[in-house]
Amino acid sequence: MASTDLTVRVGGDSAAGGIVTTGEIFARIAAFSGLEIYTTRTIPAEIKGGHVMFQARASVDPVYSQGDDLDMLIAFDQESIDKYYDLIKPGGFLIYNSNDSKPPAALPEGVKQYGLPLNEIAKSINFSRGRNIITIGAMVKLFDLPYDKAEEMVRKQLGKKKELLEQNLLALRTGYEYVEKNISKESPYHLIPPTGGVQEERLVMSGNQSLSIGAIAAGCRFYAGYPITPASDIMEFLAAEFPQIHGTMIQAEDEIAAITMALGASYTGVRSMTATSGPGLSLMIEMLGHATMTEIPLLIVDVQRAGPSTGMPTKVSQGDLRIAIFGAHDDSPRIVVAPVSVEDCFYQIIHAFNLAEKYQTPVIFLSDQDMSVRVSTIPPFDLSKVKHEPRLLWQPNANGHKADGNGSGGTGGDNEYLRYRITENGISPMSLPGMPGGQYTAEGLEKMESGAPIFEPDVHAANFEKRARKLASSLQDYKAWQMFEQFGDDDAPVAIVGWGSTIGPVREAVMRAQSEGMKVAVLYPKLLYPLPREHIGEFIRDRAAVIIPELNFTGQFARMLQAEFGREFIRLNKYEGVPFATREIYNKIKVTYEGINEKV
Amino acid sequence: MLIDTPTYTFQPVELKPQEYKSDVKPIWCPGCGDFGVLSSFYKAISELHIPPEQLVIASGIGCSGRFPAFCNSYGFHGTHGRVLPLATGIKMAHPELEVVAVGGDGDAFSIGMGHFPHAARRNVNITYIVMDNEIYGLTKGQPSPTSPMGMERKASPYGSVERPLNPLLLAFAGGATWIARGFSSKPKEVTQLIKQAMQHKGFSFLQVYSPCVTFYDTYDHYKEVTKPLPADHNPSDRAKAMELAMNNETLFLGLYYQEERPTYDEAFSGVRQKATKGEYSLEKLMNKYRR
Numbered sequence: 001m002a003s004t005d006l007t008v009r010v011g012g013d014s015a016a017g018g019i020v021t022t023g024e025i026f027a028r029i030a031a032f033s034g035l036e037i038y039t040t041r042t043i044p045a046e047i048k049g050g051h052v053m054f055q056a057r058a059s060v061d062p063v064y065s066q067g068d069d070l071d072m073l074i075a076f077d078q079e080s081i082d083k084y085y086d087l088i089k090p091g092g093f094l095i096y097n098s099n100d101s102k103p104p105a106a107l108p109e110g111v112k113q114y115g116l117p118l119n120e121i122a123k124s125i126n127f128s129r130g131r132n133i134i135t136i137g138a139m140v141k142l143f144d145l146p147y148d149k150a151e152e153m154v155r156k157q158l159g160k161k162k163e164l165l166e167q168n169l170l171a172l173r174t175g176y177e178y179v180e181k182n183i184s185k186e187s188p189y190h191l192i193p194p195t196g197g198v199q200e201e202r203l204v205m206s207g208n209q210s211l212s213i214g215a216i217a218a219g220c221r222f223y224a225g226y227p228i229t230p231a232s233d234i235m236e237f238l239a240a241e242f243p244q245i246h247g248t249m250i251q252a253e254d255e256i257a258a259i260t261m262a263l264g265a266s267y268t269g270v271r272s273m274t275a276t277s278g279p280g281l282s283l284m285i286e287m288l289g290h291a292t293m294t295e296i297p298l299l300i301v302d303v304q305r306a307g308p309s310t311g312m313p314t315k316v317s318q319g320d321l322r323i324a325i326f327g328a329h330d331d332s333p334r335i336v337v338a339p340v341s342v343e344d345c346f347y348q349i350i351h352a353f354n355l356a357e358k359y360q361t362p363v364i365f366l367s368d369q370d371m372s373v374r375v376s377t378i379p380p381f382d383l384s385k386v387k388h389e390p391r392l393l394w395q396p397n398a399n400g401h402k403a404d405g406n407g408s409g410g411t412g413g414d415n416e417y418l419r420y421r422i423t424e425n426g427i428s429p430m431s432l433p434g435m436p437g438g439q440y441t442a443e444g445l446e447k448m449e450s451g452a453p454i455f456e457p458d459v460h461a462a463n464f465e466k467r468a469r470k471l472a473s474s475l476q477d478y479k480a481w482q483m484f485e486q487f488g489d490d491d492a493p494v495a496i497v498g499w500g501s502t503i504g505p506v507r508e509a510v511m512r513a514q515s516e517g518m519k520v521a522v523l524y525p526k527l528l529y530p531l532p533r534e535h536i537g538e539f540i541r542d543r544a545a546v547i548i549p550e551l552n553f554t555g556q557f558a559r560m561l562q563a564e565f566g567r568e569f570i571r572l573n574k575y576e577g578v579p580f581a582t583r584e585i586y587n588k589i590k591v592t593y594e595g596i597n598e599k600v
Numbered sequence: 601m602l603i604d605t606p607t608y609t610f611q612p613v614e615l616k617p618q619e620y621k622s623d624v625k626p627i628w629c630p631g632c633g634d635f636g637v638l639s640s641f642y643k644a645i646s647e648l649h650i651p652p653e654q655l656v657i658a659s660g661i662g663c664s665g666r667f668p669a670f671c672n673s674y675g676f677h678g679t680h681g682r683v684l685p686l687a688t689g690i691k692m693a694h695p696e697l698e699v700v701a702v703g704g705d706g707d708a709f710s711i712g713m714g715h716f717p718h719a720a721r722r723n724v725n726i727t728y729i730v731m732d733n734e735i736y737g738l739t740k741g742q743p744s745p746t747s748p749m750g751m752e753r754k755a756s757p758y759g760s761v762e763r764p765l766n767p768l769l770l771a772f773a774g775g776a777t778w779i780a781r782g783f784s785s786k787p788k789e790v791t792q793l794i795k796q797a798m799q800h801k802g803f804s805f806l807q808v809y810s811p812c813v814t815f816y817d818t819y820d821h822y823k824e825v826t827k828p829l830p831a832d833h834n835p836s837d838r839a840k841a842m843e844l845a846m847n848n849e850t851l852f853l854g855l856y857y858q859e860e861r862p863t864y865d866e867a868f869s870g871v872r873q874k875a876t877k878g879e880y881s882l883e884k885l886m887n888k889y890r891r
Binding site: 224241254287416440 | 622623652658678684685693889
């Protein structure tokens, strides 16, 4: 079978170990052999035990989703066979451990099976834990990927313990040779390798790695966090990098401490962040409001996972949109930014930092579990695009330290510095500890321009307006920095408006719909609050139907837009903890299309 | 492309205690113990010649949480119970700043209790002054974690059934490197203790009895039961210091314990030295992921 686009799923019990490693090493071998990859995984929340699934799609062309149907299923246990065999497409095949499990009585039509006696092979080299690597060796041969790349990858990923490495390399070779010997070239199990493999420059990384590098590029030098799946590896990444660039990474005692430390650091002028997931974000809400009130820049990454409560920590969701935008007591505006892909994490987190600094405000960065752990091939970052928006700092005038203030609204002292000065655009020049004459108290109470507490009605009202006014200006940056993705047919009757990582399957579904003559337009704003109302309004105005796909139960974005525009949207909600399949989006487009044609 | 954070250098200043006052007038009840702590504080920083712009006072919520606004320094009036992470963030971002955390017993030992041992064990180089009035004053008189058992208030009309905790022993358990107790009616001693606390390199914990005249007037009680630590007490004797701190009959005032240990920011400097391997660049970092 020849194909330029292959989807492989590996399933097994994590107690056996190495399922994800198997998939990941295979994906990396494919990537380093010149293919584009896109992976997804679900792992149990337990350390040992529980079902694990890893899926890798490898293609000659860029890939935007994990792939719907399988070309190959590698089943390490009976459960994986039973769960997934009917996803194998005609021409695809099932590889299973013939020493441990049985193939299904009837496979889908056109699907072949092959039993590898993994236990026996492992025994023959006296390495019972080597079954994963033997399987990788077998896969490499089946796909005819270059053996030297496979060896290089095994060395890179498993090279820490020298003794074990020798055994693993032997296992790799044994699996490879087993297939070479036992499965003939002409047999239907061989996939002819995608040829003419792309040799574009590529980075092979996950969303959490991309956003961590983005944070460093954005000038972030302080991180405080608390371990939580699936955000912990951001903390671990920065723990290794920050000390090299005079940064500080603190593993705090809880999420409240984490956000508070980051806020304290930012107050002194250092770009600061924390990262968490839903349960942690809940704990941060009070301090988030405090950041709004004290007008201090702060970046909070929320790698969304399936909830509510502990929910499914290792599964994806887009259920935190509402808490990100509205999670506060009283009206406490903050900026919410949502990247759409592994690559985009890098660029958007830089925008997010710049918005935080420019508007002296907390910014929530909404990633998700799927994007965070997924390893993808992406173009190298364009470092020339890295720009830093400075914080508006107080500039003392020639008189020394008594400057800038207009003397009104303070508590006394002519020309005192007014930290919370009411300005036209709402942004007040900020002093930093260490600057003589700029002393003020960052205040959570309602306050005068000087920062001194006051509870007067008119002052309270003026401050609400100030805090809202300054965020509204960020819509200009939305336009200037092109914080959106827009593609498809301008004159399409059917449109899709979405946010976050669902853009991948949407892109592929739209391509498929277009190839069948349908016209579809797509808009993904990456600034979700303040809402780019004008742009979205214009985009949806003449559409007969607008679909909003979301990985949450109620359609949080759809309902927000419904309230904003007073029109109906077609909600496509998936709430299973797994990403959209391309097919699901495509079907919705098709049904919608047929619906509007019937009306005409 | 990489941003480097500037560090400041400061020169000692000659300012009178009153020159550290801000224009904001304290809102405390007349006779509140916090007034005594505040004047001792002005005096201490004046004697230490600290430039106002070098000083950051962080606080949480409560009567004593208003403290920063009364000083002509940088201040941060945070949320309830979070003063220690706040001060930790400030200090770690700019270790050259002088950071003082202030608060009350509710802020420190109830809502903020989870942070206290961590700031202590990290040995963050800050001073933490807890104005302990053994009651919630700002919310009008509920029992706090240091209130005596049997206290009858609106929230405990039949007498509080909870045993008070011992702040000094908590500081020992966490690993604080400077531990002392004062009484707001002894301003000279409190001034000296604040000075020593700020001069100590590491996490300094100062508990100051600071009576609430409105909801729990303990002035007479403290005059009776407090007395200076024995003259021969050696602050490096940890076991003896803990034994003295356990005494509930006589409440000793003064420096219980002091030890030298690398501070949190010194530890980070060590980590940075260990981690630095040649020149750092974004290109290099990115290229690690290149196929």
